Amino acid sequence: MPHIIVCMKIIVDPEMPFSVFKVDRENLKPIPPAGMPPVFSTFDENALEAALKIKESQECKITVLSMGKTLPKAVLQKALALGADEVVGVEGPEFEDLDAFSTAQALSNAIKKIGEYDLIFTGRQGADWDAGLVWAGIAETLEIPSIAIGRKAEFQDGKVVVERCVSDGIETVESDLPALVTFSSEVGELRNVSLSALMKVKKRQIPKWSASDVDFEKVETMTMRDLYEPDLGEVDCFMVPGESPEEMGRNLAKKLLEEVSL
Amino acid sequence: MTECKNVLIFGEMDGESLSSVTAQVMRIGKALSGDLNEELHLLLLGSDAQGAEEGYGYGADKVFAGTDPLLENYLTDTYLQAMEQAVGELNPSIILFAQNDKGLDLAPRLAFRLKTGVALDCVDLKIDGGVMVTVKPVFGGKAHADANIAESRPQVASVREGAFDPADYDESKKGEVGNLALSIDGSKVKTRFVKKEKDESLALMLKLAGANVVVSGGRGLKKQEGVDLIQATADLFDGAIAGSRPAVDNGWIPNSLQIGLTGKKVNPQMYIAVGISGALQHMAGCSKSKTIVAINSDEGAPIFKMSHYGVVADYKEALEGFNDEVKRIKG
Numbered sequence: 001m002p003h004i005i006v007c008m009k010i011i012v013d014p015e016m017p018f019s020v021f022k023v024d025r026e027n028l029k030p031i032p033p034a035g036m037p038p039v040f041s042t043f044d045e046n047a048l049e050a051a052l053k054i055k056e057s058q059e060c061k062i063t064v065l066s067m068g069k070t071l072p073k074a075v076l077q078k079a080l081a082l083g084a085d086e087v088v089g090v091e092g093p094e095f096e097d098l099d100a101f102s103t104a105q106a107l108s109n110a111i112k113k114i115g116e117y118d119l120i121f122t123g124r125q126g127a128d129w130d131a132g133l134v135w136a137g138i139a140e141t142l143e144i145p146s147i148a149i150g151r152k153a154e155f156q157d158g159k160v161v162v163e164r165c166v167s168d169g170i171e172t173v174e175s176d177l178p179a180l181v182t183f184s185s186e187v188g189e190l191r192n193v194s195l196s197a198l199m200k201v202k203k204r205q206i207p208k209w210s211a212s213d214v215d216f217e218k219v220e221t222m223t224m225r226d227l228y229e230p231d232l233g234e235v236d237c238f239m240v241p242g243e244s245p246e247e248m249g250r251n252l253a254k255k256l257l258e259e260v261s262l
Numbered sequence: 263m264t265e266c267k268n269v270l271i272f273g274e275m276d277g278e279s280l281s282s283v284t285a286q287v288m289r290i291g292k293a294l295s296g297d298l299n300e301e302l303h304l305l306l307l308g309s310d311a312q313g314a315e316e317g318y319g320y321g322a323d324k325v326f327a328g329t330d331p332l333l334e335n336y337l338t339d340t341y342l343q344a345m346e347q348a349v350g351e352l353n354p355s356i357i358l359f360a361q362n363d364k365g366l367d368l369a370p371r372l373a374f375r376l377k378t379g380v381a382l383d384c385v386d387l388k389i390d391g392g393v394m395v396t397v398k399p400v401f402g403g404k405a406h407a408d409a410n411i412a413e414s415r416p417q418v419a420s421v422r423e424g425a426f427d428p429a430d431y432d433e434s435k436k437g438e439v440g441n442l443a444l445s446i447d448g449s450k451v452k453t454r455f456v457k458k459e460k461d462e463s464l465a466l467m468l469k470l471a472g473a474n475v476v477v478s479g480g481r482g483l484k485k486q487e488g489v490d491l492i493q494a495t496a497d498l499f500d501g502a503i504a505g506s507r508p509a510v511d512n513g514w515i516p517n518s519l520q521i522g523l524t525g526k527k528v529n530p531q532m533y534i535a536v537g538i539s540g541a542l543q544h545m546a547g548c549s550k551s552k553t554i555v556a557i558n559s560d561e562g563a564p565i566f567k568m569s570h571y572g573v574v575a576d577y578k579e580a581l582e583g584f585n586d587e588v589k590r591i592k593g
Contacts, residue, residue: 014402018542018564021404030401104374124366124524125382129400129407132382136370145339145452148367161456166336166363168464168518172456173337179452184524185507186517221379225395226408232542233549237556237572245575249583252555252573257591260553262474262499262531 002060002118002155002177004051005111006084007138008044010068010075012036014127021229028227029097030128038072040079043123045190047183050153051121052083052191058155061085063117065110067103069096076206081197082190087206088114094211094218101221104137109214111142119160120180124149139180147173151186266415269295270354271322272345273306274364278313280320282471283360285428287421288320290387291358292429295323297389303352307344309334311439318437320429326352328442335455338367343446345372351442354416356394358387361420373418379411380418385425394419402523403542424527424550463516466502467526470519474531475501478521478548481508482537482558482577489514491581492536498588504528506544521547536577540565557581 013036020033040048051062064079067090076087090110095103111117120142125132139146151170152163161174165186240255242248269291274281280288288304295302301323306314311327318325328348332340345368349357357372359365361383373380381396385406388395393410394417400407411417461467470476477496479488489503496503505515507522521528523546533551538544540556540563548554549568556569557577566572573580 018404021401023405028407030405100370101374101379127402130383130398130402130523131400132366133370133373133380136367137374140371140374146367146371147338147453149363164363165517166458168467169459169461171458173453174456175453185511189511220412221414222381222409223412224407224409227400227405229404230399230406232545232568234567235554235570237566237569239566240571240573242573242575244583245573245577245579246583248573248575249580249585250587252557252571252580253584253587253591255571256532256553256555257588260532 002058003063003116004054004060004119004121005063005065005114005117006044006048006051006121007107008048008064008066008079009041009126010038010066010071011041011126011128013039014042023227023229025226025228028224038075040075041123042127043125043184045123046185046187047121047123048079048082048084049190050150050181050183050187053152054154055083060155063088063114065107065114066090067095067107067110069093071208073206077198077201077204078193080201080204081193089206089208090210090214091208092211094216098218099220099222100131100133100137101219102217104134104141105219106211106214106216107134108138108141110209111138113209113214118155118177119153120144120178122180122182124182124184135180135182144178144180145175146180146182147175148182150181150183153181266353266355268301268303268352268354269298269356269358270303270305270349270352272357272359272365272368273304273317274360275306275308275313280313280316282428283362283423285320286423286426287358287360288322288429289426290421292321294356294387294389294394298355298392300355303354305348305352305442307333307341314439315436318435319431319433321435324440325437326440326442328444330444330446332446332448332451336364337451337453337455338371339451339453340446341368342371342375343450344444346375347444348442349376349416357416357418359420361422365420369418369420376416378414378416378418381409382420383422384419385422387419387421393417399546403546422527424529461516461518463518466516467518470502470504470526470528473502473528475499475534476504476528476530476532476548476551477501477534477536478504478506478538479509479515479536480506480538480544483509483514484537486514488537488577491578494585495534495581498585498592499532501530506538523547535565535569536581538565539563540568
C-alpha cells in the first residue's frame, strides 16, 4: 500500500490578532501571547488535506510527522481523528528556534527511521517564520525529486501526478516515487474534525522520539540580526462624510476624481 | 577554489523580453554589486536564448545563457542541475532570484545542494561589511527579520515581486551573450512535464498586471453578485478586479487574482478595497499602491489605518452611488 508521510509543524495560531503580537527584540523571537492555542501550521494542514483527498479514492497509508519543543497531544490527536493512520512526534528542548538546515536534517533522519515511503507532503512554508525552506532541505537530504505548490496530487501507474500552481495557470507534472510535494491554500482548508472521531482516538498512544533518536545536530546557516515590527506606513485616512451609504459613495467619487491623478 | 565574486541573477524571459520581475531583481542586484564593487551577471536558462542581450540594457555587466532542449519547460530536476553547473562555472558571491513559482522552488533547493544559507521573499537587501543582509517579512508580515548568511558562500536570496521598481532600461547598452556549456544528465531527471493549462482568467490576470486602478473584493462582498459591482467600478477606470483570500476561498474571485502574501503583488495608482478587513497577509500584496481607498461597514477594520480615503458603509449602496457619480462627472 502506498505510504504518504505528511510533515506538520505545530505553531501558535497564526490568525492571532495583530494587537497581541509582540517581539522580544533582544532575544530575536516573538513573545508567545497568552491564551492563543497551538495549532498545525496552516499550509501543513493543506498538505494533510491533500493526503486525505487521495485516501478517499485510493488505498494508502498516511503518517503524520511532527517535530518541536513541545507537541500538545490534543493537536496530534486531531490528525489521527481526521484519518491519519499513524502519528509520530519528535520532541525535545533542542528543537526550539531551529535553523532550516538543522530542522531538515532531523526530519530527514526521522523519515528514514519511519521506513519505506512513497511520498512526503509538506506545506509551502511555516505560517510562523514564513521561511519556505525545510521541504527543500528534506528533498536534498533524501535525494528525491520535489514538486512545489501543488493543489492536487494522486498516484497513477506507480508515479505521482501533481497539478501545481504557477503564476499564469496550472501545470501538470509527474514524478517517479519516492517524491516530495509542497502544498498551499489552493488545496482547500483542512476538513473539520468531529467530536466522535476525536473521542475514538483519545486512547491511542502516539510514539515520541527524542533528539538523539534522530541524530540531531544543531547547525546555523543563517545569523539573525534583528527582529522588529515593521513600519506599516499607517496613514491619516480621510473619512468620507455623507448622510447615507449612497451619498458617501458619491462624495468619494467627487473627492477622488478631484485629488487623485490617474 | 578561487574566491567567489559577483552578483548573479537567475533571469527569466517573458516571450522575447526580459520579464518584469527579473528587471526588478536587476535593480537591487545592481545596487548590491555597486556597493561591493563587483559585477552584475545575468543568467538565462532555457531551450534557446533569444532576447538575452536585453539584459545589458537593464544594467548587467555580463549576460550568460545556458541552453539545452531539456530546459524547454521548467522542471526542478533539470533547472537545479543547470544552476549547479552555472554556479560552479561563474562562482558568484551572491545569487538572486525573484520570489515566484520558479524562485521559491529553485533557490532553496540550490542553497541546500550548495550547503549554504538562503532567505526567501526578501523586501530589502543591503551590504554591511561586505556581507549581504536580508530583510524578510515573517509571521505573516507582523514582523520583519534581518539576517545574514553565516559563513557559507554563495549567499542566496529571493526578492518579493513589487519590492523594487524595474531597473532603468538603456537601449544603447549592448553586449555579447556568453554561452555557458551545460550537460544535463537525463538519467537524473525523475520528473516530467505533462501539460500546462493557462488560467481561464488569464485575460483578467493580464489586465491586473498592468492596471492603473484595481478594485479588490473581500469577505465583505458576501456573495458572487458583489463581483459584478466591483467589475463595473473597475470598468469605469479601465481597471482590473482582484480579491483577498476569503473572496477566493468562497469562489467569488479566481485564484489567480488573489492579492497578498501568497498571491499577486500589485502597486497601481489607486487600489480600492471593498469589504476587505486589511489583514497584513493581504496588505503584503497591495500596500505599495499610490492611493488606497477602503469601503467597509466595520469602522474598526484595520484597513482604515492603511488607507488614504475611507467610507464606512454598506459597500453595495456606496459603490452604486460611487459608480453613478463617476459616470455623471466623466460625462
